[in-house]
Amino acid sequence: xxxxxxxxxxxxxxxxxxxxxxxxxxxxxxxxxxxxxxxxxxxxxxxxxxxxxxxxxxxxxxxxxxxxxxxxxxxxxxxxxxxxxxxxxxxxxxxxxxxxxxxxxxxxxxxxxxxxxxxxxxxxxxxxxxxxxxxxxxxxxxxxxxxxxxxxxxxxxxxxxxxxxxxxxxxxxxxxxxxxxxxxxxxxxxxxxxxxxxxxxxxxxxxxxxxxxxxxxxxxxxxxxxxxxxxxxxxxxxxxxxxxxxxxxxxxxxxxxxxxxxxxxxxxxxxxxxxxxxxxxxxxxxxxxxxxxxxxxxxxxxxxxxxxxxxxxxxxxxxxxxxxxxxxxxxxxxxxxxxxxxxxxxxxxxxxxxxxxxxxxxxxxxxxxxxxxxxxxxxxxxxxxxxxxxxxxxxxxxxxxxxxxxxxxxxxxxxxxxxxxxxxxxxxxxxxxx
Numbered sequence: 001x002x003x004x005x006x007x008x009x010x011x012x013x014x015x016x017x018x019x020x021x022x023x024x025x026x027x028x029x030x031x032x033x034x035x036x037x038x039x040x041x042x043x044x045x046x047x048x049x050x051x052x053x054x055x056x057x058x059x060x061x062x063x064x065x066x067x068x069x070x071x072x073x074x075x076x077x078x079x080x081x082x083x084x085x086x087x088x089x090x091x092x093x094x095x096x097x098x099x100x101x102x103x104x105x106x107x108x109x110x111x112x113x114x115x116x117x118x119x120x121x122x123x124x125x126x127x128x129x130x131x132x133x134x135x136x137x138x139x140x141x142x143x144x145x146x147x148x149x150x151x152x153x154x155x156x157x158x159x160x161x162x163x164x165x166x167x168x169x170x171x172x173x174x175x176x177x178x179x180x181x182x183x184x185x186x187x188x189x190x191x192x193x194x195x196x197x198x199x200x201x202x203x204x205x206x207x208x209x210x211x212x213x214x215x216x217x218x219x220x221x222x223x224x225x226x227x228x229x230x231x232x233x234x235x236x237x238x239x240x241x242x243x244x245x246x247x248x249x250x251x252x253x254x255x256x257x258x259x260x261x262x263x264x265x266x267x268x269x270x271x272x273x274x275x276x277x278x279x280x281x282x283x284x285x286x287x288x289x290x291x292x293x294x295x296x297x298x299x300x301x302x303x304x305x306x307x308x309x310x311x312x313x314x315x316x317x318x319x320x321x322x323x324x325x326x327x328x329x330x331x332x333x334x335x336x337x338x339x340x341x342x343x344x345x346x347x348x349x350x351x352x353x354x355x356x357x358x359x360x361x362x363x364x365x366x367x368x369x370x371x372x373x374x375x376x377x378x379x380x381x382x383x384x385x386x387x388x389x390x391x392x393x394x395x396x397x398x399x400x401x402x403x404x405x406x407x408x409x410x411x412x413x414x415x416x417x418x419x420x421x422x423x424x425x426x427x428x429x430x431x432x433x434x
Contacts (some may be wrong), residue, residue, distance in 0.1 A: 010239030013206045014114040015090035016246070019148065019429035022085045026054045031181045033188075033426040036151060036215070037061040038135070050358045054083050056426030060142075060150050068145040075146050084429070091194040092202055093428055094171045095248055097421050098187040101258060108256030108421075109168055111193075111202060112152055112428060114244035115211065115242050117220075117227050124210055125155075128402045129412040131217045132367055139222040144229075151431035152423050153216030156252045156399075157209045164205040165251075167198060180241040186421045190428070206249060212406050214419045220245065226359060228431075246430035248423055252399060260418040261396040263379045264348070264361070265371040269389040273357045274312050277319075281310075284325040289317040293380045296320065300393055308348055309393040311383045318380075323347050337408040343401060344394045345416045352392065365414065372415040 026032050031052040034040065040048070040061050048057040078084045093112040100106070118125045127128055132296035171191050178190035195201060223245040230242045246263075250257065273280075281287050290296040293311070296318040299307040303320065311318040323329060332350045333341050340346055353359040364370060371388075372378055379391040397417060405412055 010116065010243070011207070012116045012117075013092075013203045014244060015092045015194065016114045016116075016244075016430050017086045017090055017434070018093070019084050019086055019090070019431055021054070021426070022082055022120040023124050025081065025083050027052065028180075028217050029178060029427075030182065031289060032056055033180070033182065033424045034060060035183075036422050036425060038218075039422065046201070052379045054078065056150060059148075060425055068141045071106065071142060071328065072145040075148065084418050086431075087192075089194045090390050091192045092199055094168065094191040094193055095423075096172065096187075096191075097256070097423075098189070099185070099256075099302060099376055099421050101420065106258065108250060108258075109172070110154070110248035110250040110423075111168075111206075111229075112190075112246065112248045113202065113206075114154070114241075114430060115247045115249070116239070116244055117222065117223055124208075125220075126210060126406040127214060127217050127220070128214070128406045129217060129223060129416045130365070130414045132365060134367055135218040136222055136225070139218050140225055143222055143226050143432075147432045149219075149223075149432065151219070151246075151425040152249040152428070153219055153245060153425055154214040154419060155216075155247045155249045156212040156214050156257075157193040157206055157249050158212070158252050158403075159209045160253075161205045161209075161251070163201060167201050171198075179272075182424060184421065187270075188427070194293070203369045211247075211249065212252070212403065214250070214417070215422065216247075241430075241432040241434035244430075244432075246428075252403065257399055257401060258420045259396045259402075260374045261376070262345075262372050262374060262415050262418045263376055264381045264390075264392040265373060265382050266357070266390040266392070267355055267369050267371070267388050269312070269359075274314070274389060277312055277315075279354060281319065281321055281352070284323060284328050284351055284355070285321040286324050288320040290320055291317045293318065293384070295376070295378050297380070297393065300395065304395060305344065305419055308344060308352065310352070311380050311391045311393075312382050313389045315384060321352070323351065336407070337410050339401070339404040339408050340410045340412070343397060343405070343412060343416070345397070345413050348392055348394060349413045357390070361413075369394070374418050374420075 032054050034048050034057045039059050045063055048055045058074050059071045062070050096109045121122050174191050176189040176191050182189050194332045227242050296309050299320050309323045376393050382388040383391045
């Protein structure tokens with residue numbers, strides 16, 4: 001069975017005719033790619049605009065008053081001018097990122113393909129953290145306007161797949177179609193898999209495994225909402241492009257799979273909560289006061305799982321906290337699985353944010369008061385400079401933590417994980433009107 005015939009019968013995993021930049025017109029690809037939209041603030045947005053008039057940020061996260069209409073108009077112009085062109089053949093893409101972290105040289109490889117959308121209930125595609133409503137509204141407006149996946153979701157597939165591993169190793173020896181180094185010094189290599197036998201091998205291997213969403217929860221839920229809208233209008237009898245979304249699928253046991261901690265910077269805390277923080281914390285935590293920020297960070301790292309660091313504006317010392325009253329946590333989260341209660345981020349949100357700081361889950365989901373960062377030093381400096389009221393630092397969860405929570409049918413709080421490195425936006429795009 002050829003890849004083209006498979007596409008018509010609607011396999012779970014499908015190749016696609018990718019939309020890609022024509023370098024003869026767009027120029028150096030390093031100038032047109034961008035990080036994921038949720039990492040693009042105003043400063044970076046302006047830099048990307050200045051870098052190239054064809055930078056993908058103009059589609060993915062524009063700065064115009066009506067960025068959705070602007071994105072639709074820009075995409076139409078780029079297609080007409082040949083800035084973006086469709087590949088002639090259906091393909092799946094082998095995507096390798098090479099990077100250095102903590103002195104280690106690592107690489108992580110994924111397969112970019114279309115995956116058939118499924119609701120979360122049946123359990124073959126699972127989320128691992130909660131989402132923000134405003135972000136989903138934004139992504140749905142964009143998808144409705146441009147009808148194209150401009151960025152890839154990041155999924156983790158389970159199980160052992162020796163045949164697929166051998167295929168990936170074979171493809172890795174081929175010359176890359178794209179080989180670029182991004183702003184963080186990460187080398188991004190893209191190779192094409194378009195032989196029908198190789199495509200079929202990938203389809204067989206990934207037909208049944210559980211896929212855990214690592215990054216892209218908002219976009220996956222958006223894809224489901226968009227699919228429902230289009231199916232209600234079209235009522236098609238066979239699979240359509242919008243029944244799929246573009247995903248980079250990485251093995252759960254990939255040696256280059258790295259999760260970084262996601263720290264919280266809180267702009268506004270109640271004055272009484274700040275004044276009484278240490279006294280309240282001692283009711284349920286053991287509390288160690290540490291005056292030097294660099295020592296606080298080092299002690300947090302050495303303490304490992306179960307420790308949380310806090311710094312508050314106007315306080316002479318930071319705090320290293322370890323939960324001592326586990327019964328209080330069980331009482332606060334009576335319906336949560338044990339694997340969820342065991343997470344440091346659950347302790348932070350339930351016992352510190354809610355109980356001590358009066359920051360409710362509903363308020364956090366509204367957004368605007370908390371920033372999320374992997375830079376612990378910057379988080380502490382925001383407090384020291386008076387730009388924020390509080391910084392709360394954690395160690396990262398493990399991939400096993402993420403899997404256990406998802407398999408239990410539960411989710412972590414928002415922004416619980418930071419998979420590193422992020423996937424580049426703009427390498428390949430997936431039109432949904434096929």
